Amino acid sequence: MEQPTTREIPAVRRPDAQRAAVQRRDAFPYRFPRDNRPLGGKFSVAQNARLLLRFFYLERRLAQALGAWTLAIPEFEVKLETGRHLFYHADAAHALRQRLSEQEKTLAQIDAFRDAEIDQFIHELLSASDAAELLVGIHQVAGSALATAYRHHVDDTDPVTDVPTIRVLRRVLLDYEPMLAWADAALAAYVAGGIDESRLARWRWHLARLLASIGGVTGSDERCPAPAPLRSNERPFERSTRPQRDSRFVTFTNTGDYDAADGEPRFPSGSYENLRLRFLRTQRDEVDAIEAFGTFLWDIRFRDFEAEYHLARITWDEARHTEIGHRTLLAAGYDPFELPNRLTSSTCRGPMEPAYAMAEINLFGEVGVLKTIGSLIHEAAERHDDLLYHAADFIRADERTHVRKGRQIIRVMTDLGAQQLEQRTRELFTECLVSLGIVTRDMDVFTVSRDDIEFLVGE
Ligand SMILES: [Fe+2]
Numbered sequence: 279m280e281q282p283t284t285r286e287i288p289a290v291r292r293p294d295a296q297r298a299a300v301q302r303r304d305a306f307p308y309r310f311p312r313d314n315r316p317l318g319g320k321f322s323v324a325q326n327a328r329l330l331l332r333f334f335y336l337e338r339r340l341a342q343a344l345g346a347w348t349l350a351i352p353e354f355e356v357k358l359e360t361g362r363h364l365f366y367h368a369d370a371a372h373a374l375r376q377r378l379s380e381q382e383k384t385l386a387q388i389d390a391f392r393d394a395e396i397d398q399f400i401h402e403l404l405s406a407s408d409a410a411e412l413l414v415g416i417h418q419v420a421g422s423a424l425a426t427a428y429r430h431h432v433d434d435t436d437p438v439t440d441v442p443t444i445r446v447l448r449r450v451l452l453d454y455e456p457m458l459a460w461a462d463a464a465l466a467a468y469v470a471g472g473i474d475e476s477r478l479a480r481w482r483w484h485l486a487r488l489l490a491s492i493g494g495v496t497g498s499d500e501r502c503p504a505p506a507p508l509r510s511n512e513r514p515f516e517r518s519t520r521p522q523r524d525s526r527f528v529t530f531t532n533t534g535d536y537d538a539a540d541g542e543p544r545f546p547s548g549s550y551e552n553l554r555l556r557f558l559r560t561q562r563d564e565v566d567a568i569e570a571f572g573t574f575l576w577d578i579r580f581r582d583f584e585a586e587y588h589l590a591r592i593t594w595d596e597a598r599h600t601e602i603g604h605r606t607l608l609a610a611g612y613d614p615f616e617l618p619n620r621l622t623s624s625t626c627r628g629p630m631e632p633a634y635a636m637a638e639i640n641l642f643g644e645v646g647v648l649k650t651i652g653s654l655i656h657e658a659a660e661r662h663d664d665l666l667y668h669a670a671d672f673i674r675a676d677e678r679t680h681v682r683k684g685r686q687i688i689r690v691m692t693d694l695g696a697q698q699l700e701q702r703t704r705e706l707f708t709e710c711l712v713s714l715g716i717v718t719r720d721m722d723v724f725t726v727s728r729d730d731i732e733f734l735v736g737e
């Protein structure tokens with residue numbers, strides 16, 4: 279059978295006009311840089327959109343997946359980076375979604391996209407037996423395959439007609455390069471510290487085969503048979519409810535009050551020095567806020583993309599607050615690990631429904647911070663306490679942003695009115711604080727006040 283061909287249409291040229299154009303061009307004084315990008319590329323808009331939609335979906339799912347593990351990761355540095363990386367994935371999804379909306383897809387279509395094969399791959403990757411295996415799946419299998427696919431797409435698509443896609447993918451790769459390099463270094467550290475390298479290699483091979491069995495991240499590679507058995511078939515993944523810390527930490531849940539936890543207060547109660555240290559410790563202990571917002575992202579997955587995106591960004595901010603806390607404690611003369619870590623809030627929030635846990639950390643915790651941080655900053659300025667001033671100044675700006683975004687997120691999480699939500703949240707936290715032995719009064723007649731919650735499990 280004869281192949282169909284495109285019939286060439288001859289150009290109708292006029293010699294006078296041609297000569298005149300050459301003359302005008304020669305007389306033109308400026309020799310601007312020549313743009314040599316050729317027309318062409320492998321994809322039509324529909325083919326482009328099919329691939330970008332898969333990339334969007336994988337990025338969205340990776341952000342959710344990292345969120346699901348935030349409680350269960352014990353190692354401090356890994357938990358922090360996970361808080362950052364889940365935003366990198368959500369931000370990639372956000373940029374791809376925007377580009378897709380310019381490639382004949384509506385936001386509603388993009389947000390409703392699901393892929394059962396990718397879901398199975400994600401559930402298997404989530405079934406990691408520890409944080410090291412999680413990093414293998416997220417970064418060394420999924421992340422590295424996506425980075426390769428993005429580089430290929432940049433090379434293969436039309437550099438003129440589709441340059442907005444190229445720009446999106448290049449910017450995503452700017453986040454990917456340090457992220458994947460960090461994951462490799464972290465896995466080397468796990469192995470050097472005694473984690474069995476062959477266990478990780480086996481898991482990497484298993485997940486790589488599973489990904490290959492669905493045609494890779496593009497879905498267009500030749501498929502191989504799926505590996506069996508799958509852990510996620512034997513036991514469906516469930517997120518953990520208990521916050522983990524590594525062995526450098528001493529933790530407490532028997533109180534929410536640092537002075538009570540220390541036994542002997544380090545500074546007189548109510549003094550500036552006391553408030554200052556409490557603030558710095560609270561920031562370092564916002565490692566629990568990474569857990570809270572990351573977990574919400576998983577718990578409300580697919581309900582609303584914007585809410586997921588805000589949660590991812592807040593999770594990264596809380597990872598920064600933790601870093602700020604850790605570094606300011608060092609700069610204030612402490613070994614951050616000599617100061618016991620408050621695990622009270624995360625212990626209560628871990629098993630809780632997202633709307634109530636969110637109400638606690640956002641409506642009580644973050645709103646609570648804004649009530650006191652202004653006077654703390656003011657006093658720091660008067661005392662020329664540059665360290666606290668510098669940290670708190672940025673944190674105040676972040677927390678104001680979180681309170682604003684929180685309103686939108688809560689609307690997605692629950693239909694309850696503000697009063698009902700606050701009341702139920704206080705009841706649930708009272709129950710939890712009683713179970714931890716922090717408050718002991720009779721629950722029938724007693725619900726801890728908003729101020730107590732802000733103090734005991736606030737941020
Ligand atoms: Fe924070």
Ligand SMILES: [Fe+2]
Nearest residue numbers: 644676677680
């Ligand atoms: Fe916050």
